[in-house]
Amino acid sequence: MAKTALIIIDMLNDFCKEDGKVYYPENREIIKPINSLLKTARKNDLLRIFIADSHRPNQKDLELEEVRDHCIQGTDGDEIIEELNFNSTNEYKVKKRRYSSFFGTDLDLILRENGIENVILVGTKTNNCIRATVHDAYYLTYNVIVPKECVTTNSQESQRIHLYEINRYFGGGVESLEDVKNRIEKGELQ
Numbered sequence: 001m002a003k004t005a006l007i008i009i010d011m012l013n014d015f016c017k018e019d020g021k022v023y024y025p026e027n028r029e030i031i032k033p034i035n036s037l038l039k040t041a042r043k044n045d046l047l048r049i050f051i052a053d054s055h056r057p058n059q060k061d062l063e064l065e066e067v068r069d070h071c072i073q074g075t076d077g078d079e080i081i082e083e084l085n086f087n088s089t090n091e092y093k094v095k096k097r098r099y100s101s102f103f104g105t106d107l108d109l110i111l112r113e114n115g116i117e118n119v120i121l122v123g124t125k126t127n128n129c130i131r132a133t134v135h136d137a138y139y140l141t142y143n144v145i146v147p148k149e150c151v152t153t154n155s156q157e158s159q160r161i162h163l164y165e166i167n168r169y170f171g172g173g174v175e176s177l178e179d180v181k182n183r184i185e186k187g188e189l190q
Contacts, residue, residue: 002047003190004046004047004117004184005114006049006120006122007049007101007107007119007120007133008038008050008084008123009124010053011123012071013079014071016081017081030124031081031084033147036177040185047116048091049091049111050084052080053070053096054095055069056073057073094110098132099132100133101136103132108140118142118145118189119137119144120189121134124152126163127159127161138171144166144170144171146174147175148176148177
């Protein structure tokens with residue numbers, strides 16, 4: 001059994017479609033690299049978990065008090081983008097209502113039940129959802145890997161700073177996409 005999971009964070013219609021409520025073009029740019037990594041993960045039978053920011057309509061939600069409405073349940077905004085070909089038969093979908101994919105979800109339980117030691121984190125909002133998930137994964141003692149071509153935010157300066165800090169203070173796991181794929185293929189992340 002593989003000891004590595006690929007966690008795809010918030011690659012959802014509201015973030016990635018041009019008419020999405022929190023769309024920005026940088027999200028479109030990481031779809032191809034994520035798909036490349038996803039193909040490698042599927043081929044090598046790594047655990048795959050899709051994280052979906054998903055908020056209840058018309059109910060109290062602290063995150064929505066801080067930012068504009070997005071990813072509302074019952075809309076297609078909180079659905080995984082078609083380009084990633086999510087398969088509910090052999091891939092997980094975990095809904096969250098906070099920046100961290102761990103907070104208030106059963107992500108840690110899924111990872112521990114599957115004997116996972118390494119987490120590869122990809123997706124959108126390096127400065128929010130990626131970073132918060134990196135922190136919690138690190139504190140829960142997972143080895144964190146972040147392929148730099150597979151994460152983004154809407155500010156290049158913010159992207160640079162947050163990747164530096166993730167790499168410097170939270171496990172040194174920022175790597176190139178090709179290096180991560182090669183490590184998977186060689187069995188180093190299985």
